[in-house]
Structure formats: structure tokens, C-alpha cells
Amino acid sequence: HPQCHWCLEGYIHQQSYDMAKLRKLGKEGFRNLVKGRLDWERVLESVHAESKAYTDQDAFLDEVWASLQSGVHERADTDKGDILLAFQGPRNLGKNLSQHRKLHFKTAQDFKEVMAAVGRGTLEDNVIHYLDVMARKTALMEVMGDSPEAMFKDISSYIQNKYKSSFPDDFRKNQTKLKNLYDTVSGATMVPDNYSLAKATTLINTSQNLALLGSAAIPALGDTFIFSPAELRQQGQGLIGSYIKSLINTLNGFDPALRREAARYVGVTLEAFHGDVQTRMSLDPSQPGWASKVTQRWFRLNGLSQITEAAKAGEAWGHMQWLGSQKGNAFNDLPTRLQAQFTKYGLTSKHWDLLRKTAAPIEGWEHYGDMLVPERVYDLPDNLFGDTPAKAKAAKQKLETLTRSYILDRTTFASPTGLEVEQSILHQGTRPGTALGTMTRLVGFLKGFVLTVMTKNLGDQFFASGAKGWKEALINGKMDGVGLASMAVANLAVGAMVIQLREMSRGRTPRDMDNEEFWVTSAVQGGMFGLVGDVILGQHHNFGRSTIEALAGPGLTTISDASELLSRTLLSPATGEDMQEIRKDFVKLTSRNLPGMNLFYTRAMTDYLIMNQLHELNSPGYIQRTEQCLRERGQTHLLD
DSSP: OTTBGGGSTTOOSOOOBOHHHHHHHHHHHHHHHHGGGBOHHHHHHHHHTTTOOOOOHHHHHHHHHHHHHHTGGGOSSSSTTSTTGGGSOSOOHHHHTTOBOSOOBSSHHHHHHHHHHHBOSOHHHHHHHHHHHHHHHHHHHHHHOSOHHHHHHHHHHHHHHHHTTTSHHHHHHHHHHHHHHHHHHHTGGGSOSSHHHHHHHHHHHHHHHHHHOTTTHHHHGGGGTTHHHHHHHHTTOOHHHHHHHHHHHHHHHTOHHHHHHHHHHHOTTTHHHHTOGGGGTSOOTTOOHHHHHHHHHHHHHTTHHHHHHHHHHHHHHHHHHHHHHTTTSOGGGSOHHHHHHHHHTTOOHHHHHHHTTTOBOOTTOGGGOOBOOGGGGGGSOGGGTOSSHHHHHHHHHHHHHHHHHHHHHHHHHHTTOOOHHHHHHHHTTOOTTSHHHHHHHHHSTTTHHHHHIIIIIIHHHHTTTOOSSHHHHHHSOOSOHHHHHHHHHHHHHHHHHHHHHHHHHTTBOOOOOSSHHHHHHHHHHSTTTTTTIIIIISHHHHHOOOHHHHHTOHHHHHHHHHHHHHHHHHHHHHHOOOHHHHHHHHHHHHHHHOTTTTOTTTHHHHIIIIIHHHHHHHSTTHHHHHHHHHHHTTOOBTTO
16 A cells, blocks of 8 residues: 555654653644644545545544543554544454554654654654554454454353353453453553553652662572573473573673574564563563663663573573474474473474474584574475465464564573563553552562562473363372472572672671571572562561561552651651651661662662761661671671
């Protein structure tokens, strides 16, 4: 089509608008901003093509503003990706993918000025966002047809009418799960209901990111010794060899050239451009641009981004190398676990016979041996896939996608990363800015990693032998006991390492390891819970919190503490409470929530120069009491 998105001259990405900026600017302000910058001849031509004639420019722009500020155009499951279609009823998504744009600007400068005023993110952000939306739309359409939302409702109605009377409880439970998952995949859960409330929630969670996760890179090292070896065992590698190979893979991933190759061949590490590193903890991709940028830069500053990228790139590279090394084996001769994994992802013996023909060294990387690269399937002869060029092309694309998806998905097990399934569980299909959506995002903050470990890594071990449920896995022994035991031992060892490294980052000597409390804490703060263990499960050991308060999430706990402190301050004249105690608690609250103060490589300095002095000022003798506690635990300062 001469006016489709990708056929427009100079087209780069779908226009992306900031709901908050549009609402602040208002309907009249938007008209004044855009009206003189539009190429009205092209605008009206495209609008009339939709059989919706406009003669009043103001009425047209008012409708555009109303649609954009609602956020409905961000969803991927409807035809509302263009700005006027929110008011035109159910339509066909396939048709929408080739729709022409509704706003045409006179010049590139006009477009830049409008985007600067009401747009969202940078050029790079918008290109990535556009690709993400188009990928979601294409995936939904491939699986559920041209009208996925209507198809989902039809399927749900059919199941309800046929099976509801037979399985009422199971049906209701599963229908809710499926609806939550569908809303997550379609992007419905990323559109704020009340933008101000959603923004406040994001501000709270972002501030907690900056205040609590300065040393997140330390427990993230546990991926190499806990989850990655367990994943390699699921691919058929040996127990001891999996630990050695995991360490080698991670070290390889720190090579920038290798990361570029991994991104080129399977797409791993591209999430660094997409801003997904923070979803390891929060599983909330609905963060606005400013929050996402702050979080990304913070995780790069504290080293988590670099470690995550290296782990995933190294793991993907290792997968390609491992599969390449198996090219001499027929499907039935592959390790049993690898066969099971292939079957789970829809890769058959016929697929494997085709894939192993492509295994060969990569130019410039010959020292890694044979590598199985997904895109090489396009080099195979067409007659191996179909009797016509069209069938062969479709079959090649399917096999390439299956193989790439397999490698990419398994890297999210080796370096636990929550995807749509985990997001749907944590947020329960709620939207930001609703009462329930706000609670799930505050309570669920920092719990996403633990949820991902439970659903992916532990689930993988429990159901590795084909168990259909937890009962069968536990009672009938259909689980990988060796894998679970090795993960538990590695978790304990990594937890001990994390504790000692954190002590040293605070300028202290290592803790005494010859006591029960140390190893209990190690189990909590190992790789399975390391990013959040001291915040969610171990907070009460340090600050006197109850477990319930800690499980409520750091955001709600901080709000509760601040409210209580304010109440005590206002009521102190009546209650007679000593203001000295209130000031001491205020300093404690501030020290726990001050952004940027807990970077692991500056923590000792900030404690010595700033925080200790504040505590001493408010509570004379604080430094002496702290040193006495250290001596009782057998510790001293590193520089003593």
C-alpha cells in the first residue's frame, strides 16, 4: 500500500505520545501545538480513506487528543495502534498492521518539535518501542488470527459453555489465569488507569531501587554457580562439568566482541536497549521513560547490567556451542534431558536432522568449534523443507524461530528473568493506577526475582521427569533430586560469599562462619533470594520489623514508617515523647531510604564520612556502640 507505515517516505517509527504530557497540555493546548504543523492535505486524505470525513480541524484534533491521552493506542491486541481507532469499534488487527498514519507533519522539524513537547522518550526508545508493539501484534495475529481479542473471547465462551458445569472451580480458576496472561501479552496491563497514581507508584518503587539495590551485583554473581549449572544439567551436561562450563561461559560473556556476536545470532543482550534488566526484580515493564532510564543507569552504575548481559551472552553462546558439539548424534542418541527439552519446545527428530547439518565453526571464532546458529537454516536447500519455494521459506522461518526461541528462553533460566507468565502472576492482570494495580506493584516490588526462581528454576527441577503436578513430583519421586540438592548446596555457599563480600564493602573484616545464625542467613541471602533476601526476608533481623511488614514490600513499609514518624512528631506535645528519640528514628529512616548511598564500592566511605556522623550527632556514642557490636561478633574495621 503506498501509504502503509513502512512505505511512507522517511518513516522511522510509530509516533509515541506521553499521556501525562498530553493531559497536562490539555485539548486546547494540543490543538495549538499541532494545528499549524500538520500537512492537512495528507491528513485528510488518510482519514477519508477510513470513510470518516472531517471538515472541522478542531473536532478532528480533539478526537486525536482524547484517544492519545487515554493510552488505549498502546495495546497490541486491538486495532487501536493508530490514534483515531479507539472510537471506531472492533476491527481487524491484520488490516491495522498495514494501516497508514493519521498525523502527517509538514517537515521533520515540525515532527521533532511536537515530539519534544508531547512525545515519549528518545528516537532510540521509540524505535525499540515500535518494534516491540509490532512484534506483539504479529505474534498475537499468528497464533489467534486477525482479531485476537475477539478470538480469545470466543474460545473462552466455548469452553465456558461446554465445560463449566463439569469443572466449575477449575474452570473459573484457569479462566482467570488465562485472562490475566492474555492481558499481559497484549499490553493491556501496561496502560495506566489513573496516571497520577501510577506515576506516584513508579516514583516510590524507583526510589526504593536507588536506595536498596546498590549492591545487587554481588548476589547476581550467584547465577553462575546456582542457576546456570542447573540449566546446563537440563541440557544433558554432567554435574561437575556444568559448574566449570558455567564459569567459562560467564567469563566469555564479558568479551564485548562475543556479546555482539551473541546479539547478532540469537538476539540475546538486546534487552539492554529495551530496558528490561529491572524486570529481574519488579517484573513491571509499564514504567514510564524517565523511571526506566533512571533504573537502567543505576543498574549499570552498580554493575548489575554488565553481569546480567555477560551471563546471558555467555549462556547463549554456550548453548550454540553445546548443540554444535552434538551434531554427530541422531535425535535418539542425544542426552535424554536434551531430548526432553527439544520436545517441550516443539523441536522434533526431523527438525534436529536439519539443524545438525548447519553446525560448523563461526568465522573468526573457530577455536570454539562447531556452533549451531539458527539463521543458518536459510542456507539449506529448499527441497529439504517443501516442494515449493513458498512452503520452503515458511518452513525455514518456523524452524529458525523455534531454535532461536529455544536458546533465548533457556537463557532466562540460566539467568532468571521473568517474562509474561511471571508478570501475569505477580500483577494479576491489573493495570497501573488502579487500587489493586497499585497494591500489586508495591507489594510485588523486588519479589519478581523470587517468583521467577520458583516458577522457572525450581519448577524445572520438580517437573524435569514429566510430573504433571506437585503431588506427583513429590510423592512419586518424579523430580530431579540431584539437581535440587546441588542448587541448595550452591545457594548456601553463594550466600556465605555474598555476606562476606558485603561486610568487606562496608569496610569490615569477614564475619565468623562458625555459628548457626550465619548459615541460616546464608541460605536466605544466596542466589535464590540474594537480590531481595535482606530486604524481604531478612529485614526484621536488622531493623526490628515483623515478617509481615517485610513481605508487604519496602515501599509500603517506608510509607508506614514515615506516617508513624509524622504522627509521633505532631502528637509529641500531647504524649510527652522525647524529640531526641524521634530524631534518631528519622535518621534511621533516612539512612535506609536515601538514594545512591549503598553502592557497594562507595558504601564504606559514605558510612564513615556521612551516615556514621549523622547517627553520632543524633545519638552520642553511636560509633562506640557499633564498634563494640563488631568486636562481639569477632569483627573489626579493615583499616584498623
